[in-house]
Amino acid sequence: MTVPPQLTPGSRRPRPSAPPFGAAPVRRSGDTVPEPRRHLSDPPPQAAPEDEAAPARPRPAVTELYLSAYAGLRRTRIPVGPLTLLAGPSGSGRSTVLGAYAALAALGSGTSLEKVFPDPAACVPETARPDAQQRRGFRIGCTVDGPVGPVRLDLAVQVEPALRIVGERLTWQGTTLLETALSNPGRRFVHAAWHTAGAAPVTRGALSDDRLTTAMLPLRVGGRTQGEQRVLAAAEQVVVALRSVYACEPRPAAMRAPVPVSSGRLLSGCDNLADVLLRTRTECAIRHGLLVSAVREAALRPVHDVFAEVRPGGLVEALLDRGAGRHTPLARLGDGELRHLALCLVLLTGPGVLEFDPAAEVPHAYQSLTVLADSLDRDLDTRQLRGLVTLAGRAVSRGHIRLIGTVRDAGEALGADGAAVEGLTVVDLTPDGAGNG
Numbered sequence: 001m002t003v004p005p006q007l008t009p010g011s012r013r014p015r016p017s018a019p020p021f022g023a024a025p026v027r028r029s030g031d032t033v034p035e036p037r038r039h040l041s042d043p044p045p046q047a048a049p050e051d052e053a054a055p056a057r058p059r060p061a062v063t064e065l066y067l068s069a070y071a072g073l074r075r076t077r078i079p080v081g082p083l084t085l086l087a088g089p090s091g092s093g094r095s096t097v098l099g100a101y102a103a104l105a106a107l108g109s110g111t112s113l114e115k116v117f118p119d120p121a122a123c124v125p126e127t128a129r130p131d132a133q134q135r136r137g138f139r140i141g142c143t144v145d146g147p148v149g150p151v152r153l154d155l156a157v158q159v160e161p162a163l164r165i166v167g168e169r170l171t172w173q174g175t176t177l178l179e180t181a182l183s184n185p186g187r188r189f190v191h192a193a194w195h196t197a198g199a200a201p202v203t204r205g206a207l208s209d210d211r212l213t214t215a216m217l218p219l220r221v222g223g224r225t226q227g228e229q230r231v232l233a234a235a236e237q238v239v240v241a242l243r244s245v246y247a248c249e250p251r252p253a254a255m256r257a258p259v260p261v262s263s264g265r266l267l268s269g270c271d272n273l274a275d276v277l278l279r280t281r282t283e284c285a286i287r288h289g290l291l292v293s294a295v296r297e298a299a300l301r302p303v304h305d306v307f308a309e310v311r312p313g314g315l316v317e318a319l320l321d322r323g324a325g326r327h328t329p330l331a332r333l334g335d336g337e338l339r340h341l342a343l344c345l346v347l348l349t350g351p352g353v354l355e356f357d358p359a360a361e362v363p364h365a366y367q368s369l370t371v372l373a374d375s376l377d378r379d380l381d382t383r384q385l386r387g388l389v390t391l392a393g394r395a396v397s398r399g400h401i402r403l404i405g406t407v408r409d410a411g412e413a414l415g416a417d418g419a420a421v422e423g424l425t426v427v428d429l430t431p432d433g434a435g436n437g
Contacts, residue, residue, distance in 0.1 A: 060146035082423030108242025197227025376405030
């Protein structure tokens with residue numbers, strides 16, 4: 001079902017990530033694949049342990065994005081589900097939506113405005129007119145659902161004459177938990193007021209205007225009253241959801257050459273795919289079997305295994321086992337095959353393998369990783385794309401991972417069985433159909 005965006009539907013060794021959602025047979029390639037330890041001091045490889053018990057409370061997750069005035073989009077509300085496809089032609093704003101999400105994620109991690117928006121003028125709508133003080137900017141926000149219920153974050157950013165946050169609001173059940181405002185343009189701070197519900201209804205203070213105040217609240221709020229505890233719980237929910245983001249853009253040209261053995265954590269460009277395969281194949285046979293099955297179903301030629309070998313000099317090379325002793329290096333694969341393989345690996349691994357900075361103070365069982373995949377359909381044929389979407393539906397059903405991807409045509413990505421994909425939300429950004437023209 002297509003949902004227009006203005007409508008709303010409801011250095012330690014990385015920890016092994018949770019096992020997948022089902023089992024599949026694994027066919028190994030005999031003695032060809034060594035299973036070495038990364039270092040002599042490392043423990044022998046073991047299968048990933050079972051997931052922690054499913055949390056009784058929901059995991060914090062972004063359920064809506066608001067682009068009130070951002071780049072080419074105005075008054076746009078984007079529903080976000082466990083699996084979200086943003087569809088539309090070139091220029092419809094698909095990448096813009098992902099860019100806004102990535103910006104909120106970076107701000108939630110405490111990154112400064114200058115680093116989050118290296119070209120802030122590009123975020124200001126072309127039709128935006130300066131006010132009497134010659135100020136122009138943009139407005140974005142989101143709703144995060146979780147243990148305390150839906151919490152909404154709204155953000156106003158001034159770009160001209162100087163880049164700064166001029167307004168931020170955090171609301172919960174009609175109550176304003178936090179609000180900031182710029183009262184003196186000559187001073188580099190904002191006046192913040194947060195809910196206290198104690199002897200004084202609110203507490204006021206001056207905070208920096210180049211970082212998200214919500215992310216800094218735990219440093220300023222003591223939690224002495226019930227109201228302050230509510231503010232902290234809401235802020236934590238928003239920050240945990242925003243920080244748990246992995247932007248993935250596989251680069252086939254960088255995935256073909258052998259790579260050094262390193263951390264075994266997958267970079268956003270998937271350049272070190274061979275190194276990660278060396279790790280994941282020895283850590284969890286079930287997860288690896290699912291990867292092989294996904295690659296096999298989308299391949300035109302036989303695939304019996306996907307593995308990596310350590311070459312002289314310490315470099316790792318990834319190969320496909322074609323059977324009968326034939327091995328194909330990844331250097332021989334097409335761009336579509338490489339992107340499909342990398343995206344399948346992302347969906348089947350999880351936070352313990354992907355290179356990003358999660359909220360370390362919150363247990364993994366209470367977090368949900370969101371993968372941002374721009375141009376999900378790039379270089380993929382219909383068979384590969386539909387298989388990938390089906391795999392994503394199965395992956396998100398466990399709750400530990402979510403996916404937002406952009407495609408040109410949702411019908412091509414889903415086919416006749418699109419309604420059967422669990423957790424799917426399709427957002428049509430076509431101007432005529434979505435009212436964003």
